Amino acid sequence: MTHIELRGVQKFFGDVQVIKDMNLVIEDNEFIVMLGPSGCGKTTTLRAIAGLETIDEGDILIDGKAVQHLKAADRDIAFVFQSFSLYPHMTVYENIAFPLRATRQSKAEVDRAVRQMAEILQITPLLQRRPSALSGGDMQRVAIGRALVRSPKALLMDEPIGALDATLREEMRTEIKRLHIKQGSTTIYVTHDQVEAMALADRIVIMNEGVLQQVGTPDEVYTHPANLFVAQFVGSPVMNVAEARITEEKDEARVFMPGAEHGFPFPRKLIALLEAGKASPDAISLGVRPEGVLVEREKREGYLPVEAHIIEPLGSHDIVDLQIGDRFLRARTKSGFVPRPGEQVWARIDPAQAHFFDTRSGNSLGVRL
Amino acid sequence: MAAVQTSRQRLANRLAIAAVIVVTLIFLAPIYWIGSTAFKPRALATTVPPTVLFQPEITPFIKLFTKRVQLTRPVEEEVYEAAPWWERRIYDGGERVLRVGDSVQLSGYPDRFKNSLIVAVTSTLLAVSMGTLTAYGFSRFRVPGEQDWLFFILSTRMLPPVVVAIPMFLMYRAVGMTDTHIGLIILYTAFNLSFSVWLMKGFIDEIPKEYEEAALVDGYTRMQAFFKIVLPEATTGIAATAVFCFITAWNEYAFALMLTNRDAQTAPPFIPAQVGSGLTDWTAIAAGTFLFLLPVAIFTFLLRNHLLRGMSFGAIRK
Numbered sequence: 001m002t003h004i005e006l007r008g009v010q011k012f013f014g015d016v017q018v019i020k021d022m023n024l025v026i027e028d029n030e031f032i033v034m035l036g037p038s039g040c041g042k043t044t045t046l047r048a049i050a051g052l053e054t055i056d057e058g059d060i061l062i063d064g065k066a067v068q069h070l071k072a073a074d075r076d077i078a079f080v081f082q083s084f085s086l087y088p089h090m091t092v093y094e095n096i097a098f099p100l101r102a103t104r105q106s107k108a109e110v111d112r113a114v115r116q117m118a119e120i121l122q123i124t125p126l127l128q129r130r131p132s133a134l135s136g137g138d139m140q141r142v143a144i145g146r147a148l149v150r151s152p153k154a155l156l157m158d159e160p161i162g163a164l165d166a167t168l169r170e171e172m173r174t175e176i177k178r179l180h181i182k183q184g185s186t187t188i189y190v191t192h193d194q195v196e197a198m199a200l201a202d203r204i205v206i207m208n209e210g211v212l213q214q215v216g217t218p219d220e221v222y223t224h225p226a227n228l229f230v231a232q233f234v235g236s237p238v239m240n241v242a243e244a245r246i247t248e249e250k251d252e253a254r255v256f257m258p259g260a261e262h263g264f265p266f267p268r269k270l271i272a273l274l275e276a277g278k279a280s281p282d283a284i285s286l287g288v289r290p291e292g293v294l295v296e297r298e299k300r301e302g303y304l305p306v307e308a309h310i311i312e313p314l315g316s317h318d319i320v321d322l323q324i325g326d327r328f329l330r331a332r333t334k335s336g337f338v339p340r341p342g343e344q345v346w347a348r349i350d351p352a353q354a355h356f357f358d359t360r361s362g363n364s365l366g367v368r369l
Numbered sequence: 370m371a372a373v374q375t376s377r378q379r380l381a382n383r384l385a386i387a388a389v390i391v392v393t394l395i396f397l398a399p400i401y402w403i404g405s406t407a408f409k410p411r412a413l414a415t416t417v418p419p420t421v422l423f424q425p426e427i428t429p430f431i432k433l434f435t436k437r438v439q440l441t442r443p444v445e446e447e448v449y450e451a452a453p454w455w456e457r458r459i460y461d462g463g464e465r466v467l468r469v470g471d472s473v474q475l476s477g478y479p480d481r482f483k484n485s486l487i488v489a490v491t492s493t494l495l496a497v498s499m500g501t502l503t504a505y506g507f508s509r510f511r512v513p514g515e516q517d518w519l520f521f522i523l524s525t526r527m528l529p530p531v532v533v534a535i536p537m538f539l540m541y542r543a544v545g546m547t548d549t550h551i552g553l554i555i556l557y558t559a560f561n562l563s564f565s566v567w568l569m570k571g572f573i574d575e576i577p578k579e580y581e582e583a584a585l586v587d588g589y590t591r592m593q594a595f596f597k598i599v600l601p602e603a604t605t606g607i608a609a610t611a612v613f614c615f616i617t618a619w620n621e622y623a624f625a626l627m628l629t630n631r632d633a634q635t636a637p638p639f640i641p642a643q644v645g646s647g648l649t650d651w652t653a654i655a656a657g658t659f660l661f662l663l664p665v666a667i668f669t670f671l672l673r674n675h676l677l678r679g680m681s682f683g684a685i686r687k
Contacts, residue, residue, distance in 0.1 A: 073587075076588075081583060088602065103588065
């Protein structure tokens with residue numbers, strides 16, 4: 001049972017604040033992914049939990065006990081580095097046995113634990129090799145083995161598969177997930193790859209410039225981003241965002257893209273919801289993911305005429321740039337649905353998939369239609 | 370085009386190899402000279418042009434290790450016959466070996482050689498271990514004024530050592546450290562330390578700090594991480610640094626000449642001083658020099674693999 005909590009954690013590097021008032025609770029057996037662009041403070045947070053970095057203010061609690069003054073060795077936490085950091089002068093066996101040798105275990109116990117770990121990770125044939133003779137994937141398996149062999153309270157991973165090539169990365173991602181399901185240890189995983197985060201996490205913690213932006217399940221983060229940063233960082237292709245003008249008609253609301261003649265129809269309650277969200281009418285941004293832009297080849301009720309510009313055929317689907325007003329909306333369509341660039345098609349925005357943000361603060365206005 | 374390139378490259382290669390051979394020969398020439406002189410009969414040592422082909426003999430080494438005086442009159446037949454083979458060589462050269470009672474009096478060479486070993490080995494161990502620890506500190510921790518400290522450490526090497534010879538001599542005399550092992554060891558350690566710190570810092574900077582961090586989270590103290598992870602990773606650098614420190618301490622002449630005269634004297638000031646009983650005996654001096662070269666040669670040979678990697682450090686990613 002491991003429960004990790006951060007309370008009001010602050011960290012400075014000189015004058016630069018890299019962690020700003022961080023509060024976070026991680027439950028037992030949870031797989032948490034910290035996601036953010038490079039330099040957002042996610043790795044520093046991870047290193048602070050491990051005890052590799054001091055913090056300037058706040059508390060880090062493991063199982064209710066403040067550990068910020070404890071040395072890394074006394075926190076019983078394992079760490080997997082991006083560079084794997086396998087000791088080059090030791091064999092794979094010695095690498096995995098190394099954490100156990102710090103404890104007073106008998107040779108037989110160490111041997112049993114190492115072999116069992118090797119069995120789980122399917123690296124038994126490699127035990128006598130040196131790290132330099134391993135493939136990237138195997139290095140990663142050994143690094144995870146070394147981390148898990150002493151059954152630590154929590155496993156921290158800093159972009160553990162970032163150094164691998166794309167195919168291997170996908171394979172290892174599945175393997176890490178499988179291992180977590182099997183071993184079930186509290187895991188904090190740092191990455192800047194949102195696909196990795198969505199695939200692995202029980203909950204995603206999104207950070208930017210040292211500030212925690214949103215904590216939630218992959219689904220929550222994707223469907224209800226807390227602000228523009230999260231909205232545009234999570235999801236590929238990136239969410240369409242544009243400043244929007246909203247007018248009230250007799251039985252519906254209309255949302256105008258910049259420079260557009262016509263507005264997209266929305267349910268009338270949008271007006272009330274925006275007011276409830278304390279939106280200032282001149283600073284509302286509309287966000288919609290490409291799959292929230294519905295495209296038809298013939299005119300239909302509520303659809304606006306748009307011109308297709310660029311078509312990116314991605315095999316399973318196409319991404320089409322549609323011009324409306326002075327902006328482009330990226331839409332996701334079936335393959336070949338829009339045959340040629342330059343074609344006129346009709347589009348509308350699915351109100352259920354639309355997001356509204358305060359343009360100035362970037363925060364979500366909490367509108368759910 | 371490609372063919373032109375290759376033939377040009379081949380020519381460049383050959384030129385490079387030729388240059389290497391020429392330079393190597395230039396460097397090896399004095400060693401050959403010393404080596405051959407050490408096995409020459411005394412009469413051939415100073416001939417011009419030098420004698421290349423000769424019957425090698427061991428007499429210079431016998432002279433090197435014994436105390437001798439010149440014979441005033443020819444040795445008696447029965448004494449000569451009764452003498453062991455090596456003593457007859459001395460008689461042949463018109464000298465006799467000094468004895469106290471029955472035992473042969475040894476020259477000062479073995480003791481001086483021993484002094485050299487004690488001083489060079491100890492000061493190398495000290496300079497390398499202190500240098501490694503200091504370099505580790507500079508490499509891994511935030512040291513206030515780090516650049517200034519490092520510059521200060523390096524600056525101790527910026528003036529020619531002979532400038533401090535007189536003050537050093539007076540200081541050593543004042544504290545009674547002239548002609549002591551510890552005196553020379555301190556001096557050589559201090560002299561090598563700056564070099565050792567700078568070289569080791571370069572090597573330790575190359576070792577990713579994640580290795581230690583991995584050990585730290587795996588339950589080890591920083592000290593344990595240093596000994597179990599950093600030291601094994603730094604062996605190349607340590608070997609290279611040790612060779613350089615050892616060579617400096619082993620070959621040092623000026624301070625050894627000035628600060629020692631008997632008990633702690635090292636081989637370098639002693640070897641040229643042994644002039645034999647008559648004229649300067651170049652064969653014995655060459656023999657002394659030849660033996661003196663061996664420890665450095667052996668030490669370097671043993672560490673040659675580390676040394677080659679050490680010299681190209683930074684150029685190759687491990």
